[in-house]
Amino acid sequence: DTEGHGTHTSTTVAGTYVKDASYFGYAPGTARGIAPMARVAMYKALWEEGSYTTDVIAAIDQAITDGVDVLSLSLSWSQVELYEDPVAIATFAAIEKNIFVSTSAGNDGPDVETLNNGIPWVITVAAGTMDRDCSATLSLGNKVSVNGLAQYAGNFSSSTEFPIVFMDKCDETTELETIKHKIIVCQDPYTEDSLNDQFNNINLAGNVAGVFISNSSDVYDHLKSSFPAIFLQEKDGATVVDFIKTNTDPKASIVFKKTILGVEPSPKVTSYTSRGPSYSCPSVLKPDIMAPGDSVLAAWPPNLEAASVNDDLMYSKFNLLWGTSMACPHVSGIGALLKAVYPNWSPAAIRSALMTTSDQIDNTGSPIKDIGRSLQPADPLAMGAGHVNPNKALNPGLIYDATVQDYIDLLCGLNFTQKQIKTITRTTSNNCSNPSLDLNYPSFIAFFNDWFAEPNSTTMMEFRRTVTNVGDERSTYKANVTPLTGLKVTVEPDTLVFKTKYEKKSFKLRIEGPKQLADAVVFGYLTWEDSGKKHVVTSPIVATSYKIEK
Numbered sequence: 001d002t003e004g005h006g007t008h009t010s011t012t013v014a015g016t017y018v019k020d021a022s023y024f025g026y027a028p029g030t031a032r033g034i035a036p037m038a039r040v041a042m043y044k045a046l047w048e049e050g051s052y053t054t055d056v057i058a059a060i061d062q063a064i065t066d067g068v069d070v071l072s073l074s075l076s077w078s079q080v081e082l083y084e085d086p087v088a089i090a091t092f093a094a095i096e097k098n099i100f101v102s103t104s105a106g107n108d109g110p111d112v113e114t115l116n117n118g119i120p121w122v123i124t125v126a127a128g129t130m131d132r133d134c135s136a137t138l139s140l141g142n143k144v145s146v147n148g149l150a151q152y153a154g155n156f157s158s159s160t161e162f163p164i165v166f167m168d169k170c171d172e173t174t175e176l177e178t179i180k181h182k183i184i185v186c187q188d189p190y191t192e193d194s195l196n197d198q199f200n201n202i203n204l205a206g207n208v209a210g211v212f213i214s215n216s217s218d219v220y221d222h223l224k225s226s227f228p229a230i231f232l233q234e235k236d237g238a239t240v241v242d243f244i245k246t247n248t249d250p251k252a253s254i255v256f257k258k259t260i261l262g263v264e265p266s267p268k269v270t271s272y273t274s275r276g277p278s279y280s281c282p283s284v285l286k287p288d289i290m291a292p293g294d295s296v297l298a299a300w301p302p303n304l305e306a307a308s309v310n311d312d313l314m315y316s317k318f319n320l321l322w323g324t325s326m327a328c329p330h331v332s333g334i335g336a337l338l339k340a341v342y343p344n345w346s347p348a349a350i351r352s353a354l355m356t357t358s359d360q361i362d363n364t365g366s367p368i369k370d371i372g373r374s375l376q377p378a379d380p381l382a383m384g385a386g387h388v389n390p391n392k393a394l395n396p397g398l399i400y401d402a403t404v405q406d407y408i409d410l411l412c413g414l415n416f417t418q419k420q421i422k423t424i425t426r427t428t429s430n431n432c433s434n435p436s437l438d439l440n441y442p443s444f445i446a447f448f449n450d451w452f453a454e455p456n457s458t459t460m461m462e463f464r465r466t467v468t469n470v471g472d473e474r475s476t477y478k479a480n481v482t483p484l485t486g487l488k489v490t491v492e493p494d495t496l497v498f499k500t501k502y503e504k505k506s507f508k509l510r511i512e513g514p515k516q517l518a519d520a521v522v523f524g525y526l527t528w529e530d531s532g533k534k535h536v537v538t539s540p541i542v543a544t545s546y547k548i549e550k
Helices: 005-014 053-066 086-096 194-205 217-221 234-245 324-341 347-356 404-413 418-425
Strands: 018-023 026-031 070-073 100-104 123-128 132-140 145-149 162-166 183-187 209-213 229-232 251-261 289-292 296-299 305-309 312-315 318-321 444-447 458-469 475-481 488-492 495-498 504-514 521-530 536-544
Touching (some): 005 324, 018 296, 026 132, 026 296, 053 070, 070 086, 070 324, 086 418, 145 234, 183 194, 183 234, 229 234, 475 488
Parallel strands (some): 162 183, 183 209
Antiparallel strands (some): 018 026, 488 504
């Protein structure tokens, strides 16, 4: 592993227990993967010379031949059709062998239509934060302290108070070089590359430390600073600036390598995680689910540098990384655990269990928020069905299953040619007698984007779904739909009565509204709740005016 990426992701899936793990003192404790008793088979498909589709397909084909149960794919090709996507082509064969496939959504957010791996037969994972921050504490001379994000790996004199000065934009490089023995505070003006420029200016000036006030998601690119640096939110930054301006001789000290647990609100959708709708298959709502992707601690090759301090390279057996590549293996590991409990479940059944039991509420009891949308409530185009909840997924009550033929029907419904379908299925015997874009999926997306529609004209879209009872033998489920502004949503029937386990019941969900939706995105949820309130089966509903241009 010449990059460390594969070591980090594979140990997130199935790393064994390791005591006293940390990243230079950050996030200390006992580390383990999601499924620590699982066995890992690793296949190298990406090389320093480049990434080639043939290598990816060959690696996945070999894994299928070797009989793996789960494929964890923290890689992707962007904005490609399914029949041109090596991940889509290779994983179709995996689904035929009942292999659960987890993939990363990509790191091109927060813009919409940036999602990768919008493949209907895999689970596509978005990245969220967790309730643990790696941080530093800035203690002011007036005994007030504020915490900020930091992952500086070097040593720092925590007991020493240094003069602290506010340099606003920190763009006067000559002046910065004259105050080397002070802590410099910079206010991000939020212009293009402003935080990056400030960071570089402080780095070159060689000051004692840099304090950067910014709510920008760009801070993640600079947390592993080669010089002492701490990143403060605007509110805490205002406290620091006020202290400096109201004191004649302001001083402060910094303590690095701190870890804060129970951070609120958590989780949040990261700014960088790629958003739907899916370019390759818009009729299936993507991403599917969210998992921890921020500052994830996992194993690291000991011969690769994990940090640098000034010009010195530093090495560690563990590293903190961020991205949907880090979120994906969390779901891969949970999928492995579910497969161990339910070995006969299909990949679609496992995906359904994960999605319909996920959380839409954070640890404060409020809707999960989106950092990329100024902390507004996150929509399913950003986080999918919600944040994965492993324990709840063990007992989903109902599942939305799908067969290989269902996926072929979808490919036919996309109006692919027989040659294009053959590229994916690798067979000429594809049955297109029932083409349909309405896959039996645990989510719904409807496009109201007729730009040339007459004013006040309406349309109705209908979805057909079949659920399988995997809960109590005799059970009754009632449907409930959260209101979608400007739309009428109905479910027929709104009651499902099951007399036996594994019995199937079908229903229709209809969305009626204007042909051209005024809002970009309107969303809500369909829940099926049993009479004993033991199971709540939740599916996201999205109505959007976005139009996928190809």
